[in-house]
Amino acid sequence: MAKKAKNPQPIAGVNYPGFEGLSRLDAVKIRSGHPLTTQIFETDESLMIHLTITGRCYARCKGCVNSAITMGSDRPRNAIVSSQEVEPDRDTAIIRELADRHRDQSITICFYGGEPFLAADKMERTWRILKESEAADRFRFLVYTNGELLSDALNIYPEFMKEMWLYSVSIDGDEEQHNRVRQGTRLSRIKENLRELSTFYKGNVLCWSTLREEQSLLNCFEEFMRLYQEGLVNHFFWHWAENREPFENLHSYVVNYGQDLEKIMDIYVQKISKGILLPIAHVNELILFLLAAKERGHTACGVELAKNYDIVSGKIYPCADLPSCLSIGGLDKDRKLQLSEYDLDSLVEYKSWLGCYQCGVHFYCGGRCPVQVVAGSKERTYQYCQLMRLHVGIIQDRISDILRGLERNGITLQTLYDQSAFLADYTDVVP
Template identity: 25%
Template sequence: MNNPAVKKFNLSIILTHQCNLRCYYCYESIKNNQAISIDVAKNIICKYLNSEEYDEVEIDFFGGEPFLEFQKIKEICEWVWSQQWKNNFLFFTTTNGTLVHGKIKEWLRRYKNRFWVSVSLDGERQSHNINRNNSFDFIDISFFYECWPSQTVKMTISKETVNNLYNNITYLHSLGFKITGTNFAEGFDWEDTKFKKVVFEQLEKLCKYYIDNPDIEPVPLINMSIFKCEKEKRKTKICGCGELMAAYEPDGRKYPCTFFTPMTFNKEQLSFVDKIDWSDAENFIDEDCFNSCYLEPVCNCCYGANLLRNGKINIRDKSKCELMKVRAVFSAALAAHKLIQNPVDNYEKSLTAKAIQKINILYNTL
């Protein structure tokens, strides 16, 4: 469990904009040939590892595809590991997995306890190939599980793969993976009622699957913390962008997080981003959602995705509202099953029971 007394900073170093894939939903559309220099990366890392403001720094190598710059990763990490620092740290990266072979694999296996890797997988072969540029057969999936068995995978759901959602999730579970992210791809319109019907059918099957397999941790898609909907409402910012997190571009410039960078937005959009007070939660509240939606406390949004879709950081993507309600219905169904199995009373469970009732009243006509 995270210790709240420990002040943690998330530092993303964008090594390169280049990627060897062209995924269907990739929002990193603005690419250039720049790659970071080792000195620039070392200077940035030094600043944070010696900072008095933090206790722990997670250093994420980001891309594009980070392993296109493997030599730099290797040199930077081995240099950092050879020095003494004030702050604790760990290295992390997310990869498309296709370049992790040969020397890269050897190096990662050697340092698997100091350098954590998450591989992006979108499910079964066919779905993964549709979304991720026919890359399934180029990934040694078992290598990632063997080295980092507790590492979770992130799965993106596209319009083309949503029909196979149940199979894709249960396939990744069958490989042993826990899944922390199951996002509906950003930048697309999910409003069409056909998606609601499909997601309903898929989550209904998934709900039964988790009831039959209680040892498998359910995906967040169907495991929302619905008790939060019954807590007193507070205006909060849901991520640390611009505060406890920063992303550095290959030219050494600092941005609030990896979404708000020149890979996604042009100069004009980013000049507006410069003027935002990231510490003022009011700037991030969608008043319509806050005042009138029961699910607002559990409806995760991304401020970068808001800007991409609506031109404003606080206005959420309403095309996913109906899918959110379906998620709430099955999160409530799963929570109800757990409460029956384990009826021990506590504050969180009493709020969960209230939320189940409310969700059934509000959304039971779906």
């Protein structure tokens, strides 16, 4: 039975052609009739362990989640001193204990930061210890990076770099847009590194775009397509930046975002009609949900399920981006893992006052990122709800054309998942 909303807060709504009153919980509803409910597809059930390699970062990205949300600061990220630093022996001991508690699962170790490659030696040492452990065959590794330091690591640690399962690289549009919002980094340098990486690495490279109010989604997509066609990346994902401040002009952003997404989805439909699947992870995941009547049943990161762990400075958190007061455990003086009793349902209590259980897109969204709600602001969260309804609505409007393309070209839901949608689990937000 759906939970009843506790006095959903009123908010000024915005409109978009075909989607009036996006503040209404029922502004967008999933349509009846799911043609592929009989298709069964297997999903990745890997346990995720995020390990913060270092809190250091030299960039000055606008709207950095570490600064604005986790640390509650308006200062540039490079000006904030953080003691978050991996200790390979200590932190691999925690990981091995967690692996022992989940003996039947494969485990994805997600190297996080700051910028992890600022401590590449410690990251490589952590990898090597785990690769030599008794659970080595259950581990795979990914790294979230700005992409500027790849070349140095390639020269020093080629074996480590080649063994990575996924590189998630932050790229926020073309040279002008990226350099403007990710100050302290240069897209030209990142592309040089990706070209060098591509000479010997043939695995997964995700182009991850973070959208701020002054950015163009279409600009990000067009840069992805250039990189994709050059063979430098093979997956794409975008998300709205978590922030404490509301949008300055939500109406203008909704119009721009909607128009950009419509153009992207028109290209998607054209490609799929020819049997070409654009690897946009969260778009393909939503298509799966719409065609197979799938429901997420939890927030995108699944923090309330207590099935994933984040390790920061030897302490365990349900999410690395949450404030430090929310640690749930770590090693005791005898180096034994201790996890406190905790009720993570409290992290998603906001879903009642936000009206999530009555929202027409909750089947897919699952509730906005708890970090945004717990450490951000209610007003910004409500604005994201409106954007999410528009996002789902625009893609749902094209689902019949997408289905025709899939069926005409023999593309199954399993193929859709295996080639792209599987990565949505490793992006944590939708979008």
